[in-house]
Amino acid sequence: MNKSGLSALLLLSIIAAGCGAPKTPSDLLRAPSQGSADGTITSIVKSFLPANAHLTVPINSESGSAIQLQDLDKDGQDEILAFYKTDKTDYEINTLVLSKPGADWKKLTTITGVGSELDYVQFIDVTADGAADMLLGFSGGEGLSKELSVYSLSGGELTEKLKQPYDQLVVGNLTNEGQTDIALIQGTFTTDTQPQSHLQVIRLHDGKLHTLSDQTIDGYVFQALFTKASPSKNALFIDAAVGAHSSYTSLLTWENGKFIDILATEDYQRDELADSRDIVLGPLVSEANGLLGENNMAIKDYPLYSSDINGDGIVEIGFLVPPAGTESFAPLATPFITKYYQWDGQSGLKFVEEHFDRWGYNFHIPQSWTGKYKLVAPEESPTAWEHIRFSYTNAASNEQAPLLELRQFSKKDWQTAEAALLAKNATYKLLYELQNTEDSTAPTVLVAVLPSADAAGKLTGSSLQEYEQLKLTLDEVQQLAGTPQKPQQ
16 A cells, blocks of 8 residues: 555544544544444554554654554665553553565564653664664653664564663754764753753764764753754754753754864853844854853843744744843843844844743833833833833933733732723733733733823834834734743742
8 A cells, every 4th residue: 555545544533533623643643443344544543453552652753643654664664663551551552563474464663762752753764774764752751861772674574773861852964964864962961050051963874873073062951953044054052051040042953073062152241142133153163072161142130941942944043131221130030031043044043023021021022122212121020020010212412111911810800900091091002811820829911001191201203103003903012922932930
């Protein structure tokens, strides 16, 4: 049966599993109660599963399915791969491999890995033989180390080619040499208990394991991505935690047989981020295998994930910047603005957008506001940020006028607060509710309040014209409010 036929059967399996909106992929692909007469892939798999087996969905997998199809030996016929656990033990993950050498499906083998979760599944050629290999990552659970196994199918036999521990795993053309390589990152501790991570880049070629890079990077890596970093280049993003609560980002490119961190430069201070939309980086001279220098641009007060913040397919790097007037605040009370930048592929970072995403807020600051607003800072207290205000500020004259207020209320207080807003004829909108807060008295409702009709005050001429252009409607605020964030305590 070819791939299109198997895909059709997989679709039938999903339909047969039940009607209505499913909650998870595992709900779709659990073995149905009917027999194998319907010919669906789920029923085919069920006939080979042991008693008390239940399918399990990989945490990280392109298809997000407990049953996957892949031609592992280049014979034009897909194998069926099914991932499952049994009631016998919670610390084994099994992979059932079915092939169809003739008219009937046959069990080729069952792979058993140690772990409570199937962390990673990918089918990609890492042995350079032209056929897709099967990469399986097994995890014991959150905070525990994981183990990668690589399998190749040839001559009807599935062979394990590699077994290595990891905390973070990256697979791709890391060296731009056309070969799919594997980056394994694992946390370690030095004698003074400072966290470090071990980064190893390996290549499987001609049946041998080749180590391309072996280095130590400072901090504990909580995210590693090899992805598009500029319109024309890919790079390895490393986000790592250091110290009590700080973090940093490394942007690693492969140069002359080693990784170079283009963000580690002594020529530019991170303070430039507060005022500059375009940042020019210094020479690409610093390797990502030593202690962070004081001038490293990418140091942040809190962990921050690099991500594709604007949906253009390119990952941006975030920086935490304290608003003017809050530089002396303690970190827990500082209302950091998160500014996101994108690498230009050469020697600079270009500003993309900025957010206020602290204490339950997730407001995407309009680009038209950049350099023209001020976040009004109340007293140095986290609870004071239940009410924040953005004001227009003229750069030349320092004239100001309110643009937007964002307020948080507990649900029990919202009815009274709304009555007060109505009494003042305020223009407001409830944006969303914050769910699952641990403290029922914590702010749970986010409300936007627009300035009154006379808010412009004494603004005149160009200042008044600029202010009017920056004002938002409630619908625009709703679009910019993003998704709710859990308040930080």
